[in-house]
Amino acid sequence: MTAHVPTLALSFLLISLTLAAVLLFAAHHQAAGIRLWAVALAAYALSLIIGGIGGPESLAVRIYAANMLLSGSYALLGQGLMQFHANPARRWLVWLPVALAGVVFALTADNFALRVVLGSLLLIGQILLALHLLNAKQTGDVGRGRPLIATGLLALVAIILWRMWEVANQAGHPELSGPAALTEAIHLGGAMVTVILITVGLLIMNNERARSTLRHLALHDALTDLPNRSVFDSHLAAELATAKRNKEGFGLLFLDLDGFKEVNDRYGHGFGDAVLKQVAGRLRTALRQSDLIARIGGDEFVVLRRRVSLRDDAERVAGKIHAALETPFELDTHRIACGASIGIALYPQHGEDAVALVAHADQAMYRAKSRGLGRTEVFHAPRAEQAAGNGL
Numbered sequence: 428m429t430a431h432v433p434t435l436a437l438s439f440l441l442i443s444l445t446l447a448a449v450l451l452f453a454a455h456h457q458a459a460g461i462r463l464w465a466v467a468l469a470a471y472a473l474s475l476i477i478g479g480i481g482g483p484e485s486l487a488v489r490i491y492a493a494n495m496l497l498s499g500s501y502a503l504l505g506q507g508l509m510q511f512h513a514n515p516a517r518r519w520l521v522w523l524p525v526a527l528a529g530v531v532f533a534l535t536a537d538n539f540a541l542r543v544v545l546g547s548l549l550l551i552g553q554i555l556l557a558l559h560l561l562n563a564k565q566t567g568d569v570g571r572g573r574p575l576i577a578t579g580l581l582a583l584v585a586i587i588l589w590r591m592w593e594v595a596n597q598a599g600h601p602e603l604s605g606p607a608a609l610t611e612a613i614h615l616g617g618a619m620v621t622v623i624l625i626t627v628g629l630l631i632m633n634n635e636r637a638r639s640t641l642r643h644l645a646l647h648d649a650l651t652d653l654p655n656r657s658v659f660d661s662h663l664a665a666e667l668a669t670a671k672r673n674k675e676g677f678g679l680l681f682l683d684l685d686g687f688k689e690v691n692d693r694y695g696h697g698f699g700d701a702v703l704k705q706v707a708g709r710l711r712t713a714l715r716q717s718d719l720i721a722r723i724g725g726d727e728f729v730v731l732r733r734r735v736s737l738r739d740d741a742e743r744v745a746g747k748i749h750a751a752l753e754t755p756f757e758l759d760t761h762r763i764a765c766g767a768s769i770g771i772a773l774y775p776q777h778g779e780d781a782v783a784l785v786a787h788a789d790q791a792m793y794r795a796k797s798r799g800l801g802r803t804e805v806f807h808a809p810r811a812e813q814a815a816g817n818g819l
Contacts, residue, residue, distance in 0.1 A: 435615045436476055442619060443472030446626040453633055460510035464629050467503035468622060470496045475618055487536050494546055498528040501553035504625075508560040511636070516560070524553045543594045547587045554580050554587075571635060575628030582621045586614065648722040650700055651707035659721035659729055663781050666731060670774055676736025679784050680745060681770040681792040684726040685800040690763055698758055702765055705756050713751035714744070728767075729788075736773065738805055745769045745803040753801075768796035769803040777806045 450465035478493035505521035508514070528549050535542035558580050561573060593610065648655045654662075663679075670677055684706065691699040703726065710720050710728065719731040730748070735741050748769060755762040770792025778784040787806040795804035 435612055439615050439619045439622075440472050440476050443468055443622050446622060447472075450626065450629065453630060460507035461629065461633055463503045463507035463510065467500045467507065468626060470500035470503065471618075471622065474500060475615065490542075491532050491536065494532045495525070495529060498525045498550060498553065501550065501557060505553065505557045505560050508557060511632070512560070512563060514560060514563055516563075521553070521556060521560075524549050524556075540594050544591060547591045550587055551584055554583050572628040572630070572632030575624050575631065577628075579621045579624035579628065582617065582624065586617050586621070590614075651703055651722050653707050653710075653728070654719060654721040656721065656723045659719065659723060659731070660781070662719050662731055663784070666733065667774070667779075667781060671779075675734055676776075677774050678730075678732040678735035678741040678744065679772045679774070679788045680730040680732065680741065680748070681772075681788040682728040682730070682748065682767045683792055683796060685766045685768055685796070687726040687765060690765060694758075694761065694763070698761070698763070701758050702756050702763060706752065706765070706767075709751040710748065713747045718744075738771075738773065741771045741773060741805065742803060745771060749801055749803070766801040768792055768800070770795055771803065771805045773805070777808075 447465040447468040450461055450468065454461040454465065474493045474496035477489055477496065502521045502525045506518060509516055509518075509521070528546060531545045531549060532542060535545060558577060561576055561580070646655060646658050647653065666677055669675070684702075687699065687702070690702055703722070706728070707720070707722065710730070714720060714730060714732075717733055721729050721731075723729055730744070732741065732744055735744070748767060752766050755764045757763075770788045770790065772778060772784045772788035772791060774784060777787045791804045791806040795802040798804070
């Protein structure tokens with residue numbers, strides 16, 4: 428029993444176009460490269476169909492169109508992966524092989540064996556580039572779909588190499604322009620498995636990215652992309668537990684921007700948002716990666732500085748923040764000065780629980796603001812509280 432190639436080709440086309448439609452539906456929710464994948468899948472299916480139809484009189488044009496569609500489908504896949512991973516690689520990396528393929532297929536139109544060998548090498552190069560782009564940015568949030576996509580891409584390489592082996596067996600018989608019916612059936616069957624593997628892998632990867640984005644939005648401030656109050660609270664609780672266990676100290680710095688209300692009133696909230704973004708960037712640059720920087724609302728930020736127990740250490744950190752913010756922010760043609768008032772509370776001197784530390788850092792910050800702009804104050808208990816603590 429042999430497969431009916433036209434029926435198999437029609438099935439392959441319908442399955443491929445259906446999967447492309449599924450990808451387009453997914454792109455409605457998250458379009459980072461996925462529309463390009465859908466077009467790539469449709470182009471790949473059409474390239475195989477065009478390559479297997481038509482009469483001898485249209486052979487040269489048909490083969491050229493099929494190969495260019497095939498090369499273009501791999502380029503679209505690669506560009507989609509670049510967009511999905513926000514990869515800074517240049518587009519010409521994925522589209523240069525398409526231009527070379529056009530030249531190769533035009534120059535070797537009358538030489539079947541040479542056309543297949545050179546074209547196959549170019550297509551394999553495109554697939555290997557797609558594999559590189561697939562793994563260029565390793566993240567745990569989009570990892571389960573990668574093995575399926577990689578398997579599909581490697582299967583494409585196997586199909587192309589098999590085609591080259593067929594050509595070698597047809598040496599001396601240039602009149603054979605294509606494989607026999609059984610070979611064509613196997614070819615289409617393998618291509619069908621390939622598109623299913625790649626499509627399922629892309630859908631899984633897209634779904635993982637969507638879940639990762641939702642988790643990120645739930646834990647980060649939408650404007651500055653800094654951790655939000657929820658993340659700060661959980662990190663503070665964890666740091667308290669670690670500090671108590673290891674008998675270590677840490678510092679809490681509360682920042683409130685000076686003159687930010689005036690910026691909003693004078694220039695508008697758009698300028699205010701731009702200032703907040705730049706403040707967040709400067710804080711990231713000025714502080715250590717191990718420091719937690721969070722925006723807890725409005726123009727208020729908090730810094731959790733690990734392994735700090737001395738007042739001088741915390742004040743040195745505050746000095747770095749003041750230095751980072753002293754240069755005016757340049758927005759359009761405006762130079763906007765916006766420093767910060769900083770309050771400091773240290774564990775365990777100024778509190779042994781989260782509520783006390785947060786409240787005391789907040790109080791110190793308000794005292795700094797009441798005494799002038801760009802100041803830092805360390806919390807100190809009122810005299811009555813100090814006397815009660817000393818048993819007087």
